[in-house]
Each structure stands twice: as C-alpha cells, then as structure tokens.
Amino acid sequence: MLSISEFSEMCHLSPQALRFYHAERLLVPAGIDERTGHRSYAFEQVEQAMLITLLRDTGMSVKAVRQALDEPDRVVALLDRHHDEVHRQRKAQDEAIQAARTVFGAEPELQTRPVPAMTLVATLVHGTPLGRNAQEWEEAEALITATATALVKTVEDAGATTLGRPWRALALETPRQEGRVLDGAGPFWIVKVPVAAPAEVLAALPAGLQVQEQDPYDEMSIFMPGRNTMAKYCTATLRLLNANPLDDGTFVNLARLRQELHDDGVLIAAPVEQRPGQGHPAR
Template identity: 70%
Template sequence: MLSISEFSQMCHLSPQALRFYHAEGLLVPAETDERTGYRSYAFDQVEQAMLIALLRDTGMSVKLVRQALDEPDRAVALLDRHSDEVHRQRGAQDEAIRAARSVFEAQPEPRLRHVPAMTVVAMLVHGTPLGRDAQEWDRAEATVAAATAELVARVQEVGVRCLGRPRRALAFETQTPDRRVLDGEGAAWMVEVPVAATTAALAALPADLLVHAQAARDELAIFMPGRNTMAKYGTVILRLLHAHPLDDGRFVDIARLRQEIHDDGVLSSAPVEQQPE
C-alpha cells in the first residue's frame, strides 16, 4: 500500500487534489483508517489517477470526468463536446479581449456635430424585449437587426433610395406615439433610414411605414467600439449627459437617442435642444 504522500509523488497529484477526488468519489483510497482518517492507495489505482489527471487537465468539470470514467465508451464523444465548448469560450474571450482593448485605446468621448435636414422612413419593431437582462438584450438586438434589414428591403422595393446607415431608437417619437413602451406592452424600438425620394415615390411606401421630415439640428455623438451591450448603452447615456457644458441653455435629449450599428462598433447620437423659456 502507498501512503497519500507516496501516491501523490508517483502520480504528480497534490494531496489536496487527492482528497478532493476522494470527496467527489472519483478516486476512493483503497483503505481509510476510520480512527485517524489516514488514506492509503493501491498501486493499481495509478491508472485511474492518470485518467483523472488527463481529463481534468483538459478543463473538464468533475461531472464530465465522472461520466467519462463511468462510461469509457462515451469518453471520446464527451471530449469532443467539451472541445467544442472550449473553442466557443475561447472565441468569446478573444472577442472580449478585443472589445476591452478597443475601448481603452479609443477612450470614447462625445463630440458635437451638425446634421442636415433629411427625410426619414421608420418602422415600429413589435415584440421587442426591453433588454432587462443579458439574454433579453441579445434577443432584442437580433429582433431589431432583422427589422432593420426588412425596412431597407421594403424601402428599396418601391424604388426609394437609402442615404447612409439605418438607425434604431426607442419608439417614443413616432407620428402615433405608443406610450406602452414604458410598461413593455408596446413596440419598444423603431428602426429608420434616411432616404432620397420624390413625393410620389414616398406615397408608394406601405401604409405601416412612417415618413417624417427631420429638421437640421446639432447632435452630441459618441462612437463605442465593439458589439452593442446593455452596459455600453448605459455608458453612452452617461457620457452624453456628462459631456462638456452646452451654451445658451441647451441640453441633450436622451429620449431621442439613436444608434447606428457599424462593423467595428456603435455610433450613438442625441439631439441638442433648447431649454424652454
């Protein structure tokens, strides 16, 4: 019989790891002194220890290791499944590293810009979650992205030319405002695209699309690198609100915040309004 210290040295597993594997039922000592708790191992347990170490070195959970040991015929399939998950996690980590680096390198700050007058075609996006958690936010992003592609296609079908990138905004400012946005019952978002078209072409648009003239205005805009997230959306709002003071009693109308999705990030902008007298 081998002491836990001897077995530890032979298998290159620490005594702490051996005690953990014992507690988890992966590698039960051949003998345990009931009075002292002293553990002893048999030489033929070396192979079991080796298999456990191999599987744990892959990053497998104890649960998966136990399954692989209990059903050796499934071990390769379990390793394949684990490998897929490792690659998924590694890809997510690589994306997170790129996003973190881009934000710290760019140091995004708001800038004041002037936007000319334009004609805009908009569409309400029904069934959009409010994004109260990460999963709901991702579903909302996918829904809004699909609606954006649909809007552009429908506009182009009737020969109306799109100018610039589509945008999305909370559905507070439409010709028929739906205040149910606030309690989650109505369309949470709308998508819109600037267009160039004659009056006749605009009249040919489907009735559920909204057309409005946007006057020339000043905006505060900020570009946030990486994919759109709930935390970044909140950060953008804070930075716009805390931007340099505006003169003549003007303020940033966050309720009319718009976003343009780019390949390398999100451009958010909000109009600068005059305080009422």
C-alpha cells in the same frame, strides 16, 4: 495500495486535487482508514487519474468530465462541443481585450456633427423583454439585431438603396408608443435605416413599415468600443447627460437617443436641440 502522497507523486496531482476529486466523486479512493480517515489508492486507478487530468487540462468542468467518464462512447462528441464553446469564449475574450485597450488607451470622447436630411424606413421591434438584467438585455439585443437585418433585406428587395447602417431607438415617437413603453407593454424599440428610393418604391413597402422624412439636425455622439452592453449604454447616456445644458442655449435630447452598431463597437448619439425661447441653433 498507495498512500495519497505516493499516488499524488505518481499521478502529478496534488493531495488537495485528489481530495477535491474524491468529494466530487470523480476519483474515489480504493480504501479509507475508518480510524484516521487516510485515503489509499490502487495502482489500477492511475489510468483513471490520467484520464481525468487529460480532460481537466482542456478546461472542461468537473460536471462535464464526470459525464465523459460515465459515457465513454460520447467523449469525442463532448470534446467537440467543449472545443466550440472554448472557441466562442476565446473570441469573446479577444474582443473584450481589444475593447478594453481602446477604452483605456484613448478615452471615448463626445463629438458633435451635423446630420443631413434623409428618408428613413422604420419598424417597431416586437417581443423584446424590458432589459432589466443581462439576460434580458442579450435577448433584446438578438431580437433587435434580427429585426434590423430583416428590415435592410426587405427595403433592398423592394428596390430601395440603403445609405448607411440601421440604428435603434426607444419607441417614444408617438403618445401611444410612449404610453406602451412606460406601462411595460411594449414594443420598446424601433429600428430605422436611411434609404434612397423613388416614391413609388417607398409607397409599395410592406404594411407595418413607416417611411419618415427627417430634417437636418446636429447630433452629439460617443463611440463605445466592443459589444453593446447595458453598462456601456448607461455610461454613454450619463456622458451625454452631463453635457447638459450646453453653453449656447442648446441641450442634448436624450429622449431621442439612438444606437448604431458597428463591427468594432456601438455609436450612441442624441440630437442637439434649441431650448424653448432660445431661437435656432447655429449650424
């Protein structure tokens, strides 16, 4: 029998790690002194310790390691699944690092630009949760993105040309929509894409799609790098809110806030509108 210190040196595992593996029932000592509580190990347990170390060095959780040891015929499949998860996490971390570099290297700034007149095709996004927490936000993001992708395909299949990226906004365009958002019934989001198409193509679009003619306007925006999160959405909203009121008598209308996803981040923007009684904004 080997003492815990001897076994520790032989297996290159600290006594603390061995005690932890014992508590987790991964590597139970061959013997425990009832009087002193000292642990001792059998030489044959070196192989078990080696296998645990191999699996733990991959980053597998204790739970996954236990499953691998209990089901040796599934170890390769479990390692493949773990590899895919590690790859996904590394990709997410790389994107987060790049986003952090961008934010800290060049603080996102508000910008104002003119938006031309355009024809839009819009559709409500059904079934999204309220977005009260990170999980609901991710679920809503997936549904909104899927709806936007389907919208682009539908209008292009119908013969229309998309003129830019689709975007999403809160569904507050009619009193009915606003009422359903405020009472929590939904739909909460609407997706739009700018298009060019003959009138007959637009008229033949499937039911449920809305064709809207948008007049030109000025827009204030901020670009937040990285994936779209609730915190970034709130930060951008706060930046735009702090711009109000503007010196020329205009204001940023946050009720018409929109989000436009890009490969490297999200553009969050809202129209700059004239305050009542102030005349027309300069263009």
